[in-house]
Amino acid sequence: MTNVLNQLARADVLQALMLPEDSWEADDDACDCTFQRIGMWVNPYVAETLEVRMCCIWKQLYGLFPNEVRTIPGYRDEGGEWVTEPRGWDGEADMPQAIWYRQLARLQGRPVADIRAEYRMRDGERPRGTPRPQAQATGPTAADVLLTAMDVLADEVARLRALVEGQG
Numbered sequence: 001m002t003n004v005l006n007q008l009a010r011a012d013v014l015q016a017l018m019l020p021e022d023s024w025e026a027d028d029d030a031c032d033c034t035f036q037r038i039g040m041w042v043n044p045y046v047a048e049t050l051e052v053r054m055c056c057i058w059k060q061l062y063g064l065f066p067n068e069v070r071t072i073p074g075y076r077d078e079g080g081e082w083v084t085e086p087r088g089w090d091g092e093a094d095m096p097q098a099i100w101y102r103q104l105a106r107l108q109g110r111p112v113a114d115i116r117a118e119y120r121m122r123d124g125e126r127p128r129g130t131p132r133p134q135a136q137a138t139g140p141t142a143a144d145v146l147l148t149a150m151d152v153l154a155d156e157v158a159r160l161r162a163l164v165e166g167q168g
């Protein structure tokens with residue numbers, strides 16, 4: 001009996017050691033891939049989570065099919081024209097660290113790992129977000145005004161009817 005309990009306790013400890021402290025997420029900067037993409041499947045009924053660094057696997061697969069993969073040093077803008085300069089950060093939220101490192105790597109022609117090592121301590125330079133201006137507060141619409149007027153009229157009619165019926 002004691003032996004069985006010991007075995008169970010050991011199994012628990014072993015299992016605890018296998019549980020990761022971190023979680024893999026898109027743009028988590030945990031690998032040097034340009035596009036960090038994670039596959040995740042969770043099933044609580046079998047108490048299992050399958051996390052897959054798709055980007056790292058894809059990178060290896062791409063090596064097997066060089067003719068089927070092209071990395072294009074640019075992107076098409078809204079008008080369909082190619083742009084080869086990285087766009088300045090214009091997001092509402094602060095620039096994600098992972099994207100900042102990769103932008104710097106592109107601008108400076110250096111490996112992401114290099115940039116990460118250097119800029120980890122310079123996070124104050126990371127571009128901040130620009131909150132969108134709040135929508136102007138607008139007055140009530142014509143429909144709102146009409147509906148309110150109808151409510152007032154209905155109340156008035158009810159009051160008059162009560163008055164008339166009270167006199168009858």
Ligand SMILES: [Zn+2]
Pocket residue numbers: 031032033035036037053054055056057
């Ligand atoms: Zn990766």
